[in-house]
Amino acid sequence: MAEKKDYLKELLEFIKNATGEDGVKVFKELMRYEDISEEQLVEVLGMKPNDVRRALYKLEKYGLVKNYKIRSEDENTYIYYWYIDREMLNRNLLKIKKDVLSKLKRKLETEEDEYFYCPTCGMQFTYEEAMANEFTCPRCGEGLELVEDNTKKRLLTKLVKRLEEEIKHEESVL
Numbered sequence: 001m002a003e004k005k006d007y008l009k010e011l012l013e014f015i016k017n018a019t020g021e022d023g024v025k026v027f028k029e030l031m032r033y034e035d036i037s038e039e040q041l042v043e044v045l046g047m048k049p050n051d052v053r054r055a056l057y058k059l060e061k062y063g064l065v066k067n068y069k070i071r072s073e074d075e076n077t078y079i080y081y082w083y084i085d086r087e088m089l090n091r092n093l094l095k096i097k098k099d100v101l102s103k104l105k106r107k108l109e110t111e112e113d114e115y116f117y118c119p120t121c122g123m124q125f126t127y128e129e130a131m132a133n134e135f136t137c138p139r140c141g142e143g144l145e146l147v148e149d150n151t152k153k154r155l156l157t158k159l160v161k162r163l164e165e166e167i168k169h170e171e172s173v174l
């Protein structure tokens with residue numbers, strides 16, 4: 001039991017470093033459900049919808065959570081359900097970090113300096129994704145706007161470096 005507790009503590013510490021306090025809050029809440037709609041999650045957390053969404057996207061980027069969507073009753077929008085990748089949880093932390101690192105590296109290779117985003121819900125899209133959705137947000141139907149920005153790339157590079165150092169350190173003490 002003690003080992004499990006330590007593992008969770010370490011995992012949450014890692015999540016805090018990678019995604020911030022909001023990421024930890026959201027992740028902890030998600031642990032209580034098999035899956036939960038984004039709307040319900042916002043309600044139980046009592047956080048701003050955009051903060052919850054941002055945290056979810058970050059967690060997703062690291063492969064810590066997943067989602068699926070279903071069409072809402074009016075058929076024009078989607079309802080997103082989120083859940084923790086339980087298989088991932090069963091791996092040890094070093095393995096998780098290695099997986100996250102390779103995901104981030106792949107992402108860094110394909111990350112472009114421009115992307116599209118929805119001014120209403122904040123969802124982000126690559127050019128291909130935006131085009132596939134006819135430059136309209138699949139979540140709320142809003143027109144997408146182009147953003148030119150390389151801060152994402154810089155942030156990713158920083159995270160990759162930090163993770164590489166962490167992994168190197170952990171492997172040296174094993």
Ligand SMILES: [Zn+2]
Pocket residue numbers: 118119120121122123137138139140141142
């Ligand atoms: Zn939207």
